[in-house]
Amino acid sequence: MLDARDIRPHLEGLIEGAVRSAIQAGELPDVAVPSVPIERPKDPSHGDFATTLPLRMARSAMKKPLEIAEAVAKHLPADEAIEAPEVAPPGFINMRLSDVFLQQQIVRVIEHGPAFADMPLGTGKKAQVEFVSANPTGPLHVGNGRGAAIGDALAAVLEAAGYETEREYYVNDAGTQTDTFSETLYARYQQLFGRDVDIPKDGYPGDYMIELAQTLKKDHGDGLLRPEGERPPENLNQIGMDAMVGHIRESLRKLGVEYNVWFSERSLYAGEKVFDTAMAILKENGQLTEREGALWFTSSDLGESKDNVVVRSNGKPTYYASDIAYHYDKFVRRGFDLVIDVWGADHHGHVSRLKTATQALGANPEALHILLYQLVTLKRGGETVRLSKRGGDLITLDELVDEVGPDATRFFFLMRSPGAQMDFDIDLAVKQSNENPVYYVQYAHARLSQILARAAEQGIDASGGDVSLLTQPHELGLVREMLRLVDVIEQSATELEVHQLPHYAMALATAFHAFNDAFRQQSDSSLKVITDDEDLTRARLRLVQAAQIALARVLGLMGVSAPERM
């Protein structure tokens, strides 16, 4: 029996074959057959799949779409996976999965386990998702949480699509802001010893810097103090930065996000000096020029609106230059086939020139995907709060996760497409936490688990259950929804759009609730999953097993927990 993930190519083949048969039979003119579009009709009465091929062929075939549809449908061979096709005006061919096929898929899902809907799209390819990468000059804010949820889910989806995937955090520990950070930290540290010093004008005013200074005092006493007016000790920067990175790492861990690599910007300038290598390539290609005391990348030659400075007149490289070297490292040194940078929309001015630089380095710019998510607006008490790292009124990711919980935080962030600005109403999220969609989905998983637990208590072994006994609409409807995960993974991975996951999870949970409630609606208790009818019980238990696998899988892809009880 056909596997669910092969159904689309299977249908394409059937239809293409039918078109050719119709042509051979002289019922259609001999024209080129376009690739077969397979759609999922919105209205279930139109079946599980549909093709609009007749509509697209109408012009070249010089025939009415409906006539083409009828000719094609007539030549579709009988197939065990689908029922006889139906033709609908103005020229659709609708196809419905057969009960036998759906029943068999239950067995398939159980056999394959969580990987049942995985797709071999990226087999043998290496992908990297770099996300959050906030400057380690302060705690993560709410917007970073959106990037974390998106990046982590995207990495999971790519893994499901067969890519060997790494999650990476780029630590900006080398720029100007780093110096400002340590100057601020040293000022706060000195203040703890009674010195009358101010933090720098462009410094970081947040209380967390005072706390960080206190930690330093606790760990090092006055060991980091220098005579008044002198520069701070060399290692202060590293100590402070390490502490901040540790803090960020902990915040992300609290959200359930773990990275494979924490990549230091500084490392680009040490050891093998990747930075020098990357710049040498640009220089060889004649794309560097000196002007006004600075070194410029002549990106306007490559279609950019202007040239960009890579090394300032003070000799320090720009952030842009680091990023060029960083992407050289990603593509050339580490050989990723697919590189995804997840950035906040405030970085979008940087997108085009980074792609240009990537191309100039000899890497394939098509392999670089920069996923921008629009900024998060925070609402508290009906008031809109702008997110700003330097502003006093920032709300940290930690605070949000503490209030809302990691599961709801992730689910909520994932529901919105990255391109949409979103309001995060904290009051609402807290107040209605019991009504948050995430609980609806998790509750479905808990119910599934409890049914299986109950069956286990009663010693029922479902392994031999006869799935052909499952013929009711709610039973097969649940199977249909389970199988749709194949589409969701494929599309999420190819379009890099993970916001489909929570929407799908809700639809799957709804299908299960409908299935479960269909039985309790009836006073006849023999219609539950576990009944006196041993055969039917075992068959339904298999369906429950499969549904649990599917639901746990989509929750797992989102990084949301799948509780067995709540």
Place this chain on the structure above:
RNA sequence: GCGCCCGUAGCUCAGUGGAUAGAGCGCUACCCUGCGGAGGUAGAGGCCAGUGGUUCGAAUCCACUCGGGCGUACCA
């Protein structure tokens, strides 16, 4: 000024050029007291910001207008 993102139900948002535009929350009326009620069914609620194109067909593509956000550094 120029560039990018976005305008869809009261609110928050989905919607690969296809059939009667959907979900959650909120609202109304029912069902169910369960293998777990954090459940089910039904209903009200829409000039898909506007105008003009392309197409057999547009919420979707193109142009312009209006409204919101962001960017346009020898910051990151």
